[in-house]
Amino acid sequence: MLDIRLIREKPDVVREALARRKEHAPLDELIRADIRRRELLTQTEGLQAERKRVSKQVPRIKDQAERQQLIEEMRGVGDRIAELNRELVEAEEQVSRLLLEMPNLPDPQVPDGEDDSDNVLVRQSGEPRELDFEAKPHWELGEALGIINFEQGQRISGSRFYVLHGDGSRLQRALASWMLDLHRRQGYQEVTVPYMVRRETLRASAHLPDFENTMYELVGEDFWLIPTSESPLTSLHAGEILSAGDLPRQYTSYSANFRREQISAGRDVRGIKRGHQFDKVEMYHFTLPEDSEAALDRLTAHAEETCHLLGLTWRTVERCTGDLGFKNRRGYDVEVWSPGVREWLEVSSTSNVGDFQARRAQVRFKREAGARTEFAHTLNGTGLGMPRTMIAVLENYQQPDGSVVIPEALRPYMGGQQRMESG
């Protein structure tokens, strides 16, 4: 959420920043609604002050007629207040609705662009690796090894579901455990969060109202399945006023995630790249406002390190204004090369959200006792999504005989096992 005062006082600055995005932003409508709201507020408060003052005198007045007279008058004032208040509530609802629809302002350093083809390469760890035999895609490897069963997934839940068996299931568990331990060493606190959250939690993380049709809502109750643990992590400190010493806070969380992915029918249909349910390790930071820029670099480095330690070829692109995303100020995508599908797979997306989510979730802090409250900054980054990391591991570590060597980092998490073989 943007600061309404900034919009009120510097509308042109806001307008210019928003123009760099492709997002719809009801700026003028919001400014008009804000003016109307404040006019109604001034009138209402004036009458409330009068009623308060007079009502306090009522019990002191002994003359019955005079007392009755005042009560009558205040009844009229009360009616008028109620009337104005109805209009005021309406205006307030309009302001907050429009405010929730306003996307975040991009950081001035973010490159301009239309879509992901305009993203800017900032780092790369080597060239895409070619195998000296014909690389198989992961769906062939997975089926031959008996570790990914697509037919069973479809039987149980329909298209875009699969079942992991044996070493496949263990590999995913090893990846998650290894990543969580790595992030713990990088200063994160591990948390396990609810997968079902209330509407308010999704509003706080800015997944609502704009991404409503990409999420699953449970019938008859105010529960939604999380599209990412970023949402519950945002609300970990919702409504709290922290002290400056509490920041920064770094959390990491392993969770399942649920997405409708309805737009992408026909795209990425083969394999496990894009499903309605997938696991992922998430990293999340709460920082002081002046520290969030450096935290984004650190967070991105943590994602890169994860790829690096798995022995994968990776690169990092900075997202342009057109690919930045509704709630973000600035962000990067970390991608790994996978020779079977022959593409760069986005395994992590890191973002500095600034105070955008903190305003919605009311995550505040004080620099010292008695100081003003300020909004914290939040950042989020994928500590790598499981399916895409699995794809990259299977396809990069495959052998001519169809077996897959287990990356060294993961072996301690698989009982020392070095290789996955069929049978």
Next chain:
RNA sequence: GGAGGAGUCGCAUAGUGGUCUAGUGCGGCCGCCUGCUAAGCGGUUUCGGUGGGUAACCGCCGACGAGGGUUCGAAUCCCUCCUCCUCCGCCA
């Protein structure tokens, strides 16, 4: 799912229609006193909105779990919801 109880300032509590401008204790902060510490003394202490001011700050309005209602006037009365506690039922 059913029955009962609770929710007031950071914590603990007082407050059952106007004297609440929400009191008191603890804690925190500032100062005084004091070999040091502790104790003692004095002061201070929430959040939001809005208007004024360069600012420090000041005025007004709102907030006693949330939202409605009754009333000239609500922490206090009524309704709905949320959370927690106790018990019963059901359940992995």
